[in-house]
Amino acid sequence: PKDWDDREYIDDPDAVKPE
Secondary structure, X not given: OOOOOXXXXXXXXXXXXXX
């Protein structure tokens, strides 16, 4: 879910959540 900052978050199962 795009609940993190408005960074270049990609809906990827391999993408880790930026702390």
